[in-house]
Each structure stands twice: as structure tokens, then as C-alpha cells.
Amino acid sequence: IFLHGFVHSDPHPGNILVKRNKKGQCDIILLDHGLYATLKENFRVEYANLWLSILNRDRTAMRSHSKNLGIEGNAYGLFTCMIAGRTWDSIQRGIDREQFSKSEKKFMKQAFTGILPQVSEILQNVDPQMLLILKTNDLVRSIEHTLRAGTGMGSFCVMTQCCVKSVYNQKYTNSQTKIEKIKVSLAEFWALLKIRVYYMFLSFR
Template sequence: MFQCYPWLVVPKVRWDLTTSRVLTMDFVEGGQINDLEYINKNGLDRFEIADKLGKLYSRMIFIYGFVHSDPHPGNILLKKAEDGSCEIVLLDHGLYATLSKDLRVEYSQLWLSILNKDKQGMKTHSRNLGIEGDIYGLFACMISGRTWDSLMEGITRKKPSLKEKKIMQDILPTVLPKINEILECVNRQMILIFKTNDLMRGIEYTLNTSNRMASFKVMSCCCIRSVYGDKMDKARSIIDKLKIVATQYWLLFKINIYYAFLTINEVYRNTVSRNLCLYTQN
């Protein structure tokens, strides 16, 4: 399933030492993914770590619908590869969420609606996941971990800030009853996704990589592949399939161009800001 990621390490099962009650796997050394001292000591790149983890979980959730649902730091180790890059070791495979195809596609479409600031799309796909009425906005905020204002401005361009975090903390007590209502109504498979999302955000917060734009690019591409893969399965004619493939690759091309533009723009702004600081100091 994940042979395309040579940096992913899953300990092999030792069947000769495994019984119906005891699962024995290879011992793998490494440091916990939130161990900043280990990361710095081994010269590992925090952004490379976050990008690889994001790729892994985007593929799990949006492409395969088979998700390791306990990604706390004790279950994710880091190793330094021979070429100096990082390897990710995934442990404890006792809790997996198996997402139905319908949920996986709806969840992908909901994320695309969030990334595109599409309120009607958010409402439609939230309803298909069990959320009725105006609380779809809060549902979208819970999934993205951002405020509604940020969603409407565009989370691919507006980075999280301390001010936004403070706003979310301040309004939490007032929306808690609505959050409980959402958890009561939502498709049960979504509960493990919520848990997984929260654990992933906690890791990114510790690594101080929450502001990276690359995570949205990977997620967008996986969502598009999920949605158009479903369309392809339902297509009946060769012409329809060719149109779907062409549309999918056109969207992927536009995403790559868009995020390349954002990256160049960010580098330019950082360079200008740094030069202004140097000019002011001189």
C-alpha cells in the first residue's frame, strides 16, 4: 500500500514469536516525533518530517480510507537514514479506521470546498456526513482547526496566528453545546478522523510547522484523486473516462501552479522584509 514511500518503516511481524494473544514485531530504534532534542541532535529537518507525515496521512485518509488512528508521539518514531534524510517509523497497529468509500469521497469533497471557500459545497457535503442546518460552518471549523473568518479569507493564504488561536479559545465555551450536537449527529467514522486530526495538529504545533503551505498542496491533490477516482469508477463510456482524466490532470496542474506562486510570493515577501530590517539597522 505504501511502497511508494521508501522512508516509511513498519516493523515486521515475528510470526515465530507471535501467538493468538501476543503480537511480536521487530525492535526499531528511534526518537519520538516530538523529541526536539533528538531531532536537533541528529540534524533532522522539521519541515521534512511534517511533510512526510502529511503525505502519509493524506494518502491513508483520502486515497485508501484505511487510517492508523492512534498517531500520538509514542507511536511515531524518527530515524536518520544513511543519506541524512529522516525515516518515519509507525508503531502500534491495533487501532485503524476503515472508511467507507462514500464517506472518503464526501470528506474529500468537503475539504476541497473548505480550501475553495465554497460555502454551498461545505453545507452540501456536511449534510451528506450527517450535519444538518447552519452548524455546517462550525463543523468545517472543527475539521480545519481554523475560525470561520479564516475559512472565508482562504486558509491556503492566511496562516494561523496567535490572535486566531485566542479567538478560538475564547469562543469555545459558547459553542461547546453545538460541538456536542455535531458529535452526536456526525457519521461515526468521523470521530476517529477528528481524533487523528487533533493528534496531527498537536505534532505540527510541537514541531512549529503549522504555517507551511505544502500541507494544503498534498491534501488538495489527494482529495482530487479521491473524488475523480470515484467519478472514473462510475463512468460508463470511454469518452466520459477521458474527460474525467483530462479534468483531473488539469486541476492537479492548476494546483501545482497555484502553490508554486504562493511559495515564490512568500519567499519574495520574506526577502523584502529581511532587507528592510537590515536597512533599518544600518
């Protein structure tokens, strides 16, 4: 999603086949062609920036990138909760620092009925491409929960790296001179290095 803009909104075992090819590598074969799309570049980069702002707990950036995706004003808070699948308190504390707990899940279920009108309004105003992503995110979280996967620091590290690469790839493409391209490449390298060190530090806590 972040790097190539490809999103499949119904990736359950009945729609996807993993097959070993002649080279010994795995090919992913799509069996159902109803719910996938290629995201527009600007949308893809905005979505990557929004995720980075969530992971960085940057409320100003969350508001800005949410606005660029069609969500105005204070609704950005609920919108980011819908994207992350976490409560606002968890986002503020850092969703990469603490796992999704049973108490948080219970709280979200209890609160959902009260915020249903606001959720419906967000779904009406957001860029239509986001609807596919929201469906995909919910399904992937369900699969991760079933398999008990994706709860460690590794998944956040990979996602953060993909977001950074997406943002810097666009900056590199828009660079006009070789000097600018070199600066962007060095900045990307430094950003990715900091991410690796940061998540390595968290893994030892």
C-alpha cells in the first residue's frame, strides 16, 4: 500500500493463492478481482504521512494530513483512531509502545454506539480510496489477531520504514538537480537508520 499503492480489500484465503514458482520463490495469485485498486500517488503519500504522524504522536501533522484526505477540524482525532484501530489515549501514548489490550478493546466496543453518527459523517467526507484501506486494515487486524501475529515491534518497524520510503521516493522524484537528489537520499538513509535504532531500543525495554 505505502510503496506501490496496491490495496486488496478482501485478502482472505479463499481469494488469494500462494504458489511456489520454478525459481523456488512464491507467487501471489489473486483469485477474486472485485475489491482491489491502485491508489493515486498523492493519496498514497498523504496516507503514508498520516501514519508517520500517528506513530510520531504529532497532532498538528495528524490534523494537516487528515484535512488533505478530506477530514476537516477536530474530526481528525476520531479519523486517526479509525485508521490505527486504537483509542486516542493509546495514540497519544504511542501505539508502538504498548500492545492492544483487552480493556482497550472493551472500551472501544462500548464507545462505538455513541460515536456512530460521527463515524458515518467521516465515511461520507473522506476520499473514497480510504474506504478500501479501512476495510483492508480491519481484515488484516482480524487475521493478525487470529494468528497472534503482528503484535510485536517488528511489524511497526517495517510499516514505518515503508512510510518513510514512500515519502522520500516522492521527494526524490520531485528533485530537480543531482545535488537535491543526493540530499534526499542521504536524508532517507538517516531517517531509516534512526528507525532501526529506535525499534531496536524498544525491543530491549
